[in-house]
Amino acid sequence: MNILSKKLFLVLTVCGLFFSCSSDDGPAADTPPGAVVNLEGIAQNEAVWLQWTNPTDTDLDKITISYNGVSTDIAKTAEAFKVETLTNKEEYTFEITVTDLAGNVSASTSVSATPDKYVAxxxxxxxxxxxxxxxxxxxxxxxxxxxxxxxxxxxxxxxxxxxxxxxxxxxxxxxxxxxxxxxxxxxxxxxxxxxxxxxxxxxxxxxxxxxxxxxxxxxxxxxxxxxxxxxxxxxxxxxxxxxxxxxxxxxxxxxxxxxxxxxxxxxxxxxxxxxxxxxxxxxxxxxxxxxxxxxxxxxxxxxxxxxxxxxx
CATH class of the missing domain: 2.40.128 (Lipocalin)
Structure with a gap:
């Protein structure tokens, strides 16, 4: 192996080691965050109180709550939300997803609840x-x-x-x-x-x-x-x-x-x-x-x- 070939081999080896190490540092860019757990829907009067536990991922961007074709983004640190102006005696299904900074979306977690004339x-x-x-x-x-x-x-x-x-x-x-x-x-x-x-x-x-x-x-x-x-x-x-x-x-x-x-x-x-x-x-x-x-x-x-x- 001539001197030029040796230098090229050394450069490729070092670069290969460097990028190999970097790829193991943190989650892959296309890996979605974990889903929320312990989701509860507590029926109230014309409202439903939602509460849950967020995943432990460190790169979260937002929480999204969806129901009846309506989606609402809330802070990534929130673990509770009151959905208001609902119709009593009508069942609603709520889905919650988590989005990270790379735009990856978690699997959805859902819960159903029927508001009525509940007393706070x-x-x-x-x-x-x-x-x-x-x-x-x-x-x-x-x-x-x-x-x-x-x-x-x-x-x-x-x-x-x-x-x-x-x-x-x-x-x-x-x-x-x-x-x-x-x-x-x-x-x-x-x-x-x-x-x-x-x-x-x-x-x-x-x-x-x-x-x-x-x-x-x-x-x-x-x-x-x-x-x-x-x-x-x-x-x-x-x-x-x-x-x-x-x-x-x-x-x-x-x-x-x-x-x-x-x-x-x-x-x-x-x-x-x-x-x-x-x-x-x-x-x-x-x-x-x-x-x-x-x-x-x-x-x-x-x-x-x-x-x-x-x-x-």
């Missing part, structure tokens, strides 16, 4: 410590402080120059309710107006997050669902407020309420045997005038959740 569901938790507050349209301010060390609860109700206080402990019962063992009194013009030494109030108490704020639920208007599908508004609900006082018999009362939402959009509220009639419609659900909160395996109805005390 939120998770409740044991009452969270902190300061909660709300100002009503009439100027009345409601403040509540929860001290996590002692489950200490203080309620302040300033209005028209008068202040009303509930101070004491919040004791959890075995049936997921709480009993407030508290002193109740008012202050007018700086002078304490004694009302009751000890009042025990028992009802449902929990926290839930709504509109990016932690809310405090403790009210006779928090209704537990006792009959009907827990996904829909139709059904029967009940609530109670059990109050006893050591020195004021007017506080000794068991107030129970039932409320029924019918499939014909009627509402029947029964308090102490007296009925009050009203109505609801599908827009109430879309506007989340009513939501469900799941707490301790029970489903509670919350009306106008944005009006509940918000943690500051």
């Amino acid at each position: 569901l939120y998770d409740g938790i044991d009452v969270e410590s902190g300061f909660y507050s709300k100002t009503e349209s009439n100027g009345i301010i409601f403040d509540t402080t929860i001290d996590g060390a002692n489950i200490l609860k203080r309620v302040f109700l300033p209005a028209s120059g008068n202040e009303y206080f509930w101070e004491g402990t919040l004791v959890k019962n075995n049936d997921a309710t709480f009993t407030y063992e508290l002193e109740y009194y008012g202050i007018s013009n700086g002078v304490r107006d004694h009302v009751a030494d000890l009042v025990q109030v028992t009802n449902a108490v929990f926290s839930f997050e709504y509109d990016d704020q932690m809310r405090f639920a403790s009210n006779v208007n928090v209704y537990e669902k006792v009959e009907g599908d827990e996904n829909f508004l139709e059904g029967t609900y009940s609530s109670f407020l059990n109050t006893t006082s050591e020195d004021n018999s007017s506080f000794d009362e068991m107030t129970s309420r039932t409320i029924e939402f019918t499939a014909t959009n009627g509402v029947v509220l029964t308090v102490k045997g007296e009925e009050t009639l009203s109505s609801w419609n599908n827009q109430d659900l879309l506007d989340e005038k009513y939501i469900f909160v799941k707490y301790n395996s029970k489903t509670y109805l919350i009306e106008n959740p944005s009006e509940y005390l918000a943690k500051q």
